[in-house]
Amino acid sequence: MSNSEKDYMMDRLAAEARMGRISRRSFMHYSMAAGLTASAATGLWTSSAKAAPQKGGTLRVAQHDGNTSDQHDPGQYQSNFEIGYGHTVRAYLTMINPDGSLGPDVAKEWSATPDAAEWTFVINENATFHDGNKVTGADVVASLNHHRGDNTTSAAKSLLTDVEEIKDNGDNSVTITLSGGNADLPWLMTDYHLAILPANEDGSINWQSGIGCGPYKMVELEFGVGGRFVRHEDWHGEGAWFDEVQVLVINDPNARQTALVTGDVDTASLLDNKTLALLSRNPQVEIDNVASAQAITMPMHCDVAPFDNVDVRNALKLAINREELIEKITFGAATVGNDFHHSPAMPYFPEGIEQREYDPEQAKSLLKKAGMEGLTVNFSTADSITTGAVDAAVLYAEHAKEAGITINVVREPNDGYWSDVWLEKPWCMVTWGARPTPDVMYSLAYKEGADWNESHWVNDEFNKLLQQGKAELDQEKRKQIYHDMALLARNDGGTVIPYFPNFIYGRRSNVKHTGALAPSWQMDGYRYASRWWFES
Amino acid sequence: MGDILSLVAKRLGLGLFILFVISVIIFFMVEALPGDIAQAVLGQGATPENLAALRKEMGLDQPAIVRYFEWLVGALTFDFGTSVVTGNSVAAIIGDRFTKTLFLAAYAAVIAVPVAIILGIIVALLRNTIFDRVANVVTLSFISSPEFFLGYILILYFAVQWGMFPAISSVREGMGFFELLERTFLPALTLVLVVVAHMMRMTRAAIINLLASPYIEMAKLKGVPPWKVIVRHALPNAWAPIINVIALNLAYLITGVVLVEVVFVYPGIGQALVDAVSKRDFPIVQAVCLIFAATFILLNLAADVGSILTNPRLRHPK
Numbered sequence: 001m002s003n004s005e006k007d008y009m010m011d012r013l014a015a016e017a018r019m020g021r022i023s024r025r026s027f028m029h030y031s032m033a034a035g036l037t038a039s040a041a042t043g044l045w046t047s048s049a050k051a052a053p054q055k056g057g058t059l060r061v062a063q064h065d066g067n068t069s070d071q072h073d074p075g076q077y078q079s080n081f082e083i084g085y086g087h088t089v090r091a092y093l094t095m096i097n098p099d100g101s102l103g104p105d106v107a108k109e110w111s112a113t114p115d116a117a118e119w120t121f122v123i124n125e126n127a128t129f130h131d132g133n134k135v136t137g138a139d140v141v142a143s144l145n146h147h148r149g150d151n152t153t154s155a156a157k158s159l160l161t162d163v164e165e166i167k168d169n170g171d172n173s174v175t176i177t178l179s180g181g182n183a184d185l186p187w188l189m190t191d192y193h194l195a196i197l198p199a200n201e202d203g204s205i206n207w208q209s210g211i212g213c214g215p216y217k218m219v220e221l222e223f224g225v226g227g228r229f230v231r232h233e234d235w236h237g238e239g240a241w242f243d244e245v246q247v248l249v250i251n252d253p254n255a256r257q258t259a260l261v262t263g264d265v266d267t268a269s270l271l272d273n274k275t276l277a278l279l280s281r282n283p284q285v286e287i288d289n290v291a292s293a294q295a296i297t298m299p300m301h302c303d304v305a306p307f308d309n310v311d312v313r314n315a316l317k318l319a320i321n322r323e324e325l326i327e328k329i330t331f332g333a334a335t336v337g338n339d340f341h342h343s344p345a346m347p348y349f350p351e352g353i354e355q356r357e358y359d360p361e362q363a364k365s366l367l368k369k370a371g372m373e374g375l376t377v378n379f380s381t382a383d384s385i386t387t388g389a390v391d392a393a394v395l396y397a398e399h400a401k402e403a404g405i406t407i408n409v410v411r412e413p414n415d416g417y418w419s420d421v422w423l424e425k426p427w428c429m430v431t432w433g434a435r436p437t438p439d440v441m442y443s444l445a446y447k448e449g450a451d452w453n454e455s456h457w458v459n460d461e462f463n464k465l466l467q468q469g470k471a472e473l474d475q476e477k478r479k480q481i482y483h484d485m486a487l488l489a490r491n492d493g494g495t496v497i498p499y500f501p502n503f504i505y506g507r508r509s510n511v512k513h514t515g516a517l518a519p520s521w522q523m524d525g526y527r528y529a530s531r532w533w534f535e536s
Numbered sequence: 537m538g539d540i541l542s543l544v545a546k547r548l549g550l551g552l553f554i555l556f557v558i559s560v561i562i563f564f565m566v567e568a569l570p571g572d573i574a575q576a577v578l579g580q581g582a583t584p585e586n587l588a589a590l591r592k593e594m595g596l597d598q599p600a601i602v603r604y605f606e607w608l609v610g611a612l613t614f615d616f617g618t619s620v621v622t623g624n625s626v627a628a629i630i631g632d633r634f635t636k637t638l639f640l641a642a643y644a645a646v647i648a649v650p651v652a653i654i655l656g657i658i659v660a661l662l663r664n665t666i667f668d669r670v671a672n673v674v675t676l677s678f679i680s681s682p683e684f685f686l687g688y689i690l691i692l693y694f695a696v697q698w699g700m701f702p703a704i705s706s707v708r709e710g711m712g713f714f715e716l717l718e719r720t721f722l723p724a725l726t727l728v729l730v731v732v733a734h735m736m737r738m739t740r741a742a743i744i745n746l747l748a749s750p751y752i753e754m755a756k757l758k759g760v761p762p763w764k765v766i767v768r769h770a771l772p773n774a775w776a777p778i779i780n781v782i783a784l785n786l787a788y789l790i791t792g793v794v795l796v797e798v799v800f801v802y803p804g805i806g807q808a809l810v811d812a813v814s815k816r817d818f819p820i821v822q823a824v825c826l827i828f829a830a831t832f833i834l835l836n837l838a839a840d841v842g843s844i845l846t847n848p849r850l851r852h853p854k
Contacts, residue, residue: 062704068629068811068820069621153590158583223622224811225803226706248706250801254688258703259801262695265704419575451583 057534058244059511061523062256062268066249068224073207074195075147075154080269080522081223081249083192087526088229088245089130090212091196091237093121093140093189096436096525098516100345102187105237106135106196106213116181116471121189122173126236129198130217137168142199144176146207156193158444158451181471183478187347187436190520215240215530225249229529241533260285260506267507267532269522273331273387279506290503290517291335293343293434293441296386298379298496299455301426306377311370313494316377318366319400321358322498328395329388333504337497340486341446342438345500345519348475350483353490360402367404376406380421380428384414386501389429396498423454430454434520438482442466446489455494462488510535544841551833555826559611562825563604566818596620607822616823619812626819630808634827636707637797637804640720641789644727648789649782652732656739656778657766663744675733683792687726687799694722704801723800727793731785738781742774776843783839791828 066081077086093107107121127135144166147154165177176185188194196213197205210218215235221227226248231240248265250256253272260268261282271279271287280287300307300316307313317339326334335344338355342348367373381393390411397407412421412428421428435441444450447466448458462485469481489495503522513532518525524532574590591597610617616626655675659668678686695703705720743766746752755769756762794806805824812820 067815068808069619069815069817071622150585151589153586153593155586157586220709222803224807248704248801250704252798252801255691255704255799255801258691258696262699262703264702264706416575 053239053241053512053533054536055241055243055533057242058246059242059267059529059532059534060265061245061247061528062250062259062265063226063247064249064251064253064256064270066224066226066251070223072210074193074197075152075156077193078155080526081247083521084247084269084523084526085221085227086192086195087214087521088216088247088529089210089214089218091127091214092191092194093196094186095527096190096518096520098514098518098524098531100347100519102190102347106140107186107189110186112183112185112473114473116183116185116473117178119176119178119185120169120173121176121186124236125172126234127196127213128232128234128236129213130211130232131198132234133198135196135213136199137170137172137174139199139205140174140196141166141168142203142205143196144194145203146197146205147193154193156191159188159191159194159440182439183469183471183473184437184439188440190436192521192526216245219244235530237530239530242529245529257506260508263508266511266534267505267523267528269505271504271506273333273504276331276333276504284509285506286509286511287504287506288517289333290519291343291345292500292503292519293345293436294503295337295341295343295432295500296392296498297341297430297432297454298427298498299430300494300496301456302458302494303456304426306370306372306375307426307494309370309372310492311366312372312375314491315363315366315370315375315403316400316405317356317496318359318363319403319405320396320496320498321399323358324399325392325395326499329392330499330501333502334499335502337499338486338490339493339495339497340489341432341441341495341497342482342486343434343500343519345434346436346438346441348438348479348482350479350486353483353486356490358399360399360404363400363403363405374404374406376408377427378408378410378425380410380412380425382412382414382417382421382429384417385429385431392498393429423452436520438485439466439470442485442489443470446493446495457489457492457494459488459492462492507532540841540844543844544837547837547840551830551837554833555829558829559608559822559826560604562822562829563607563818564600566816566821567600607819611823611826617819619817619820621815621817626823629820630805630823630827633803633805633808636802637790637793637806640723640727640793640797640802640804641786643717643720643724644731644789645786647724648728648731648785649735651728652735653739653778655732656736657743657771659736660740660743660747661762661766663740672737675729675736678729679731679733682795683726683730684795684799686729687723687796690722690726691799706801707803720800720802723793723796723802726796726800727789730792731788735778735781735785739774739778742777743770746770746774772846775846779842779846780839783835783842787832787835790831 063081063084065079067079070079070082074086074090077083091106093105095103095105097103104124106124106127108124110119110121112119121140123135123137123140125134129135144160146152147156148160148163162178162180162182163176164179167175167177169175178185197207198211200206210221213236215232215237216229217232219228219230226246229245231243250259253270256268257271257275257279259265263284276287279285300313302308302313322336326332326336336355338353342350364373367375379393379397381389383390390409393409397409400407422430435444443466445452445454446457446462447453448463465481465485469478469485472478472481503519505523511532512535513524518527574587574596595603607617614627618625619629655671659671662668691703694701701722702719705723707716707719711719747770752765752769755765793804794809796802797804797806798810808820809824812824
């Protein structure tokens with residue numbers, strides 16, 4: 001058999017398997033006859049036969065981080081329950097695909113002027129709200145304007161500061177004009193705050209009713225307790241296989257896991273890393289362990305001694321054993337960091353930058369050069385930052401001893417950490433949620449003058465490159481720019497980035513997905529309701 | 537009877553005064569918590585303009601003392617204001633949840649009170665035997681373990697290993713009564729285990745205390761069987777301390793279920809309180825604390841009245 005014949009044969013076989021027309025035994029028989037090894041055939045059977053989505057069933061979800069104080073206003077979304085709810089009941093202009101790329105949602109296509117300062121989004125003509133009304137340009141304009149202006153309380157305001165005008169073109173398209181070029185604007189439209197909702201007469205939006213244009217309609221909802229959602233038959237997207245989705249708020253990690261083990265729920269978000277080894281022995285439970293763009297950062301204020309010396313900063317970066325931290329604190333469920341805030345789960349990831357290793361000897365010599373041998377520094381942390389945050393800091397202090405550095409771990413109260421410690425203390429531990437692109441991340445926390453420039457780092461070349469990259473539509477050039485920026489942040493920046501924690505969640509083994517899971521949020525970028533299905 | 541009424545009125549007045557003092561304490565304690573409500577609502581991602589806009593919207597730019605009196609006046613008419621986080625009425629948010637908590641407490645009480653009293657009588661009868669010691673050790677070890685630990689143990693055996701009861705007590709509208717009882721059995725059992733020891737030991741102590749009295753001796757000498765001695769002669773005089781400890785435990789059942797509700801995912805008032813504290817939602821925290829305080833005061837009042845009714849001597853204080 002020639003290769004093309006073989007491919008044709010395998011495609012046929014896979015199609016037959018997907019339709020359920022042939023048994024596993026004959027599939028294996030034929031594919032081995034076609035020249036495949038047994039293990040390759042098994043893999044193909046799993047990905048083709050089981051990957052046939054089908055309609056039906058009620059998915060029961062155990063969701064962490066839901067509160068009585070959750071609400072419908074998308075500008076104030078903050079909890080994981082709200083984000084999951086946003087992606088189940090509401091829809092956004094664009095979405096992050098399971099492979100991490102950008103895909104269409106309410107907008108079916110978009111284009112920009114060559115300077116990337118004017119973007120036009122064309123609305124999918126099938127997009128329909130739950131009350132039967134079509135989504136119009138006016139709805140999109142009102143939905144985005146909800147997050148702009150002086151009186152908005154929206155947490156997404158900072159995302160849209162560059163927006164000068166949002167115009168309804170009247171032909172089912174909307175044009176957004178920016179004060180400067182931004183090649184990432186379509187990525188920003190995936191932000192969980194920017195839900196598309198029905199407009200009122202006066203240009204505000206109707207967020208109070210819970211109506212959206214997402215894959216599921218709300219039947220009942222009590223914040224802090226849970227909700228019930230049924231399929232929106234007129235949804236414009238693909239999928240939405242479940243007849244009904246029931247979300248139950250279970251904030252206690254133990255209760256969530258128990259519910260998954262006993263089968264009281266079909267899937268559970270955020271599992272405890274400590275119990276992964278035990279859970280994975282249960283044949284009824286599948287665990288999804290997905291590399292993400294979340295990050296743990298340790299920013300040093302670059303304008304405060306001793307961190308104003310780049311040798312000290314780099315000595316501290318060399319004095320941490322990242323591998324051991326990942327193994328002991330996250331139980332292996334993390335991607336190693338290299339002191340630039342750009343995870344492999346984000347687009348334009350720079351290849352070929354040497355991984356910084358634990359090297360106390362070199363750290364020592366850098367400190368000697370800086371005249372700071374026997375350095376003593378305070379390092380603030382709190383339990384609530386991440387699982388084992390205080391343990392991680394203590395472990396870091398142990399590693400640093402080898403380099404003659406004394407790190408005093410200061411355990412701060414969880415309450416008020418973000419107002420009293422973060423951005424205030426010269427060196428502390430921070431957790432960051434996943435951001436869609438490197439530009440968003442660098443503009444938020446590494447640009448000169450940014451509100452959240454947590455390390456007070458100022459590097460002119462970096463800022464220049466950031467500005468260049470923002471308006472650059474050429475993908476290859478952009479990749480090079482982010483590569484150079486990453487290098488600058490790694491070698492000169494004030495932030496130690498030990499690792500990017502994975503998303504970890506679980507499901508009963510009869511709940512299926514394609515195997516690719518979006519790196520943007522828990523539970524397939526919180527699009528599980530439209531992307532997953534039950535095996536019969 | 538007139539004496540009792542004036543006594544009850546006096547106690548009620550005192551209770552209201554205590555409630556007022558508690559309301560002052562609650563308000564200013566919550567005020568003194570570190571952090572800031574606008575920050576808590578908007579989270580890490582808040583900008584200074586966001587925070588200022590939200591504070592203004594919530595009325596947080598007013599001085600604390602002004603907000604306290606506005607709230608107190610509302611609370612007197614059972615208007616606890618609106619949640620500063622969501623803008624919904626506090627009464628609506630906690631009303632339904634308080635009913636659910638009351639249900640769970642009642643469920644536990646219906647089992648716990650008879651079991652505790654009967655067990656208390658039995659161990660009083662069989663005092664200093666093996667049975668007495670075993671019952672004491674077992675109930676004491678339950679009362680000494682934190683509720684969430686007991687809850688996890690019950691889940692491990694009854695839900696995970698034996699699959700007899702659901703591990704989570706998610707209840708919804710329109711659920712049948714027996715399904716409701718089944719779903720909430722484990723949290724109720726946890727509460728029962730926690731409160732039985734206290735009531736049982738008080739019953740035992742009160743009865744043993746009375747068994748040394750001359751009139752009991754007399755009854756025994758007359759040849760009255762032991763169980764009759766206890767039920768007819770001892771128990772009626774032992775009610776006062778028993779009623780007190782029952783009232784105390786009932787109050788505990790209502791106010792102390794926070795951890796149990798979290799472990800079993802039961803949508804009661806405890807969960808609402810935990811949420812509200814973490815979000816600095818003052819009106820909800822204050823309302824729930826006031827309800828808890830009022831529960832304690834009312835049940836204590838009931839206990840006092842109950843003991844007086846069962847003991848004629850207390851009706852005529854010297």
